Amino acid sequence: MRGRRVLMESFVSHGVRHIFGNPGTTETPLLDSLPAFPQLEYIMALHEGVAVSAASFYAQASGRVTVANLHVAPGLGNGIGSLYGALKAGSPVVVTAGQQDTRMRLNNPLLGHDLVAMAAPVTKWSVQIERADEIAPIMRRAFKVATDAPQGPVFVSLPIDVMEQETAVDASPPDNLWRSTRPDPAGIEALVALLLKSKKPAIIAGDDVARSGGEQALVALTEAVGATVWFEGLRHHAPFPTSHPSYRQSLPGDARQVRKALGDADLVLLIGGPFFEDIWFAPGGHIPGGASVLQIEASAERLALNNRLDAGIVGDIAASVSALTDAVRAKAGADFRQAAQNRNAALAELQAKEKEAYRARVEKSWDRQPTAMPRVTAELRRGLPDDVVIVDESITASLDLARAFDYRGFGDYFGGRGGGIGQGLAGAIGVKVAMPDRPVVAISGDGSAMYAIQALWTAAHHKLAIVFVVLANREYRILKHNVDVWRQNFEAGTQHPYQNMDITGPTLDFVHLAAGMASRRSGSRRPTTLPVPLQRLSRRSGRTSSRSQSKASARA
Known part of the structure; x- marks a missing residue:
């Protein structure tokens, strides 16, 4: 059989259900094999960083290893930041990338580079398959290493010619491993x-x-x-x-x-x-x-x-x-x-005193213009169902968000590790794929949202019912805060305005950005984006219906 079939059978035997990816020419062996493996759903992203973050959050939410498929050197480079986040999060993801034909490697082919070296610093193991006979044993080891504690991503480079070689080495079944140990x-x-x-x-x-x-x-x-x-x-x-x-x-x-x-x-x-x-x-x-x-x-x-x-x-x-x-x-x-x-x-x-103090803070800030974050998060909480899943990249609003929502444990909350921004919108894709029966809301700052705005297209394309809330303060507020800390810590002696930290001129219009990636027609099953200026939200008690909430993207 051909190597590409062994690859796909390795995915299936190890319980993979989804492949998060961005297609490219060297990925043709994998893409062309998909019709023969209907049990594998390809979640298409428009940027490799979105694919990796979605896969990472899926692995966290589902508790199962998954696959992200990237495209040669530039595509792997696009995904490196998200790979760093997956490593810090301990996400068991097998990341693959197509590689140019090995017979061309001495000629410096277009898009070619040392993919193993590129991925090594942000993965637990990085390897290139050199011949089709290696596909089954390398994939078996890749899944094992990804799921060994502490879990994390591994990388496998897939040269296009190796995927088309013949091999008699079949895909390996998963190892039956009992890793949990009793404490001494x-x-x-x-x-x-x-x-x-x-x-x-x-x-x-x-x-x-x-x-x-x-x-x-x-x-x-x-x-x-x-x-x-x-x-x-x-x-x-x-x-x-x-x-x-x-x-x-x-x-x-x-x-x-x-x-x-x-x-x-x-x-x-x-x-x-x-x-x-x-x-x-x-x-x-x-x-x-x-x-x-x-x-x-x-x-x-x-x-x-x-x-x-x-x-x-x-x-x-x-x-x-x-x-x-x-x-x-x-x-x-x-x-x-x-x-x-x-x-x-x-x-x-x-706790009772702190809750009372927070209620007073919300009330005091209620009518402030522009809308204060305590009111924003309070309104969000009152409009969302009790079983909502929050995917959080609100950053400077995270303290108010944590006060407004009670998280009972696993599955109620997902955040990003590593500090790199752009994980929230993309991560919500993976969370919704892993938890299709629960309402999922992604809350992101505007700066973070622009790192992965293409995620909105993926949500629309796969008809994923996700509410995306963008808190648009039109600045990198966390950086301004950090400048203040830096000035204090290092006695910098500067007091001039913050440099290059405002997201204005022009102002980003997230409603139109979202509309360009999803239908706005009434009755469409795809996400609809509506402007919801938060200063107009009602103070009435009760909850907004989940149907109307699934059609809203809020701007603060």
């Missing part, structure tokens, strides 16, 4: 001993808590020890219910501010994340002085990588947290249990 009982004992000595414990929950289905296990542990729960600054998921009294907020972007947020915590438990991804340098560590540091990870690679530990264990996240909770309950004395209850009660009182 001695390690659990060590963690418990330190927890029971703590007077003010804090937990920092990473994305792997949500991916492991460990949210409720973490709730049980938190309540058993009376701990606060914090999120990483940039996160892909909500690993703990944000309406719970123990939830605090996302941590800031430098060590000094992290220490300030954690306050007088005497123990910090890190669970399921890289910890810590700073934006700014600040002297000192992230952990308050004198506090014990514990960690639970699914792989030894992350354990004690960035932080010295007093105790750490490797094991399945949900199982390890549950085992830790059981051991705490079994060994905690009456004094500790009472102290934990007191801490929980104090956190509930603090």
Whole structure:
């Protein structure tokens, strides 16, 4: 059989259902094989960055490995930024790209380059298939490496002539692997001993808590020890219910501010994340002085990588947290249990005060012009159903968004990792493909939206019912904030206007941009874009129907 058939059968045998891609000439062997494999749906994007981000978010939302198919050197270059985001997010994506005929490699063919070297810095493994007999074993290894903890993208270069070679090596079935490990009982004992000595414990929950289905296990542990729960600054998921009294907020972007947020915590438990991804340098560590540091990870690679530990264990996240909770309950004395209850009660009182303060903030800003973000997010919450999935790239509006919405756990929230913008609109494509029965809303800043505006065409083309909300403040506001921080940190001594950070002259018209990628005809099944100036939104209570919401793209 030909190599391209082995490639497609490898996809099918490993459970791939969708290929997110942007077509090109060297991808012809894959594209022309699609009719013979109707179980594989090709999700067409108009830019490789959109394809990779959509695949990354699909992998996160579905929990299954998927494929993104790019086009030779320029196409792979277009996707590198999104590949970086997928690597930081730990998304199990097999990224392929067509390569020029290997018989031309000494002639520097058009669009040719060393694809393996290009992809290597932003993937777990990067390889080129040199002969058709390698297709099956390389694809088997690619899926294995992508799903090994910590998960992440791999890259496979597919020369067009190799795809047309004959081979007798059939596609390999997936490996039956049981990777989840039980935590070492001695390690659990060590963690418990330190927890029971703590007077003010804090937990920092990473994305792997949500991916492991460990949210409720973490709730049980938190309540058993009376701990606060914090999120990483940039996160892909909500690993703990944000309406719970123990939830605090996302941590800031430098060590000094992290220490300030954690306050007088005497123990910090890190669970399921890289910890810590700073934006700014600040002297000192992230952990308050004198506090014990514990960690639970699914792989030894992350354990004690960035932080010295007093105790750490490797094991399945949900199982390890549950085992830790059981051991705490079994060994905690009456004094500790009472102290934990007191801490929980104090956190509930603090939460009530913060909610009241936020309600006052919303009310105070309600009639402000232009529309204030607290009102924007409050109106969005009142107009959306309870089972809505939020894909968030609101950036400077993210704090208000987090106050307005309660995320119960996995599936309610998806954000971007790595800090590169343009993931939100594209990511919503992957989330909707993975979760077709839930309403999906993408909330993006205008600067971020312009990095991946082509995603609107893909949503229309595949008839994906997604609400895209663009918060158009006509500036890179986060950069202005960062300029202020830079001026303070480095005592720059400059006070002149911000340089090249306004998105004006001309002003972007997102309604017309969207209309150019989707039909506006009444009754069309494709997304319709309507201007919804938020200052005109009603203050009435109740919810807008999901049908009318699916036809709106808001401008703030």
